[in-house]
Amino acid sequence: MTPRARSALVRPLMEDEPEMTDVSVPADEAGPLEDEQSPLAQTVAESEAEDAPPPPPAKAKAKAPAQGESWLETIKTIFYALLIALVIRTLFFQPFNIPSASMENTLLVGDYLFVEKFAYGYSRNSFPFRGWPVGDFFHGRLFGSDPKPGDVVVFKMPNPNSPEYNEDFIKRVIGLPGDRVQVLNGVLFLNGKAVPKKRVADYVETDPFGVVRAVPRYQETLPNGVSYFVLDRMDDSNEDNTQVFTVPPGHYFMMGDNRDNSDDSRLDVGYVPAENLVGKAEFKFFSIDDSAVWYEPWTWPGAIRFSRMFTGI
Secondary structure (H helix, E strand, O other), X not given: OOHHHHHHOOOOOOOOOOOOOOOOOOHHHOOOOOOOOOXXXXXXXXXXXXXXXXXXXXXXXXXXXXHHHHHHHHHHHHHHHHHHHHHHHHHOEEEEEOOXXXXXXXXXXXXXXXXEOOEOEEOHHHOHXXXXXXXXXXXXXXXXXXXXXXXXXXXXXXXXXXXXXXXXXXXXXXXXXXOEEEEXXXXXXXXXXXXXXXXXXXXXXXXXXXXXEEEEEEEEEOOOOOEEEEEOOOOOOHHXXXXXXXXXXXXXXXXXXXXXXXXXXXOOOOOEEHHHEEEEEEEEEEEEOOOOEOXXXXXXXXXXXXXXXXXXX
């Protein structure tokens, strides 16, 4: 059927025109239908489009967080991180660095170490600023236990007449409550008995002027079997001969391993109350000598003492 015959099917009838009979053509004789291009197809498509329900509205995109909300989330994250760090520092482990030579050669200037806070229980000195403002009403220790002779301990300087009052000190526990402690001719006596002291290889150091010096070193062994090294820089110093110290209840007697260069219980520190204990020094995690210059980064790698990192105390 020709295009003209197809168009006759949709032509409207005139009033004075006789009605025409429908003419059908077999399907196999009909040519290809151009549905998209024919006026009939376009009219049907337009009618269906008008009758079809409107499409559902597109979902609105998620609203981007406002600038203020973003800052709030950042502040909350920082707050939680600081809170976690504070809890760990207060209850578990706290890092310290060594600023003086009083514990040579066990601890050197520039060593960084972790202190176990729960080793001897908790007191107001376990908390930052001594637990201010409630710390003044909290005395004694919670879950307290005694340190053992030979432990290396961080404590708050107990002497109120010292300019270093309440500063952090680190020494070795020598005497427990009730012990009698004395030094005679450089030899340590506990309860009237000399602590074994054996000469070992010298400690070799380089002073700030580049002078290499060999310092006499000894190994002491306490009655409980704990051994450690001490330095004896001078043969007959004031600290080599002391009175007899009787440790009062609830206190401890502390000494530095650098015996002639340590402010400890023989001098201004005096007896250390149990509540002044901060924790037990456990291990070194970093160490750097004084050759590093902070504004010269190229000096940093050579100043790191790798052999002292992650070692026990």
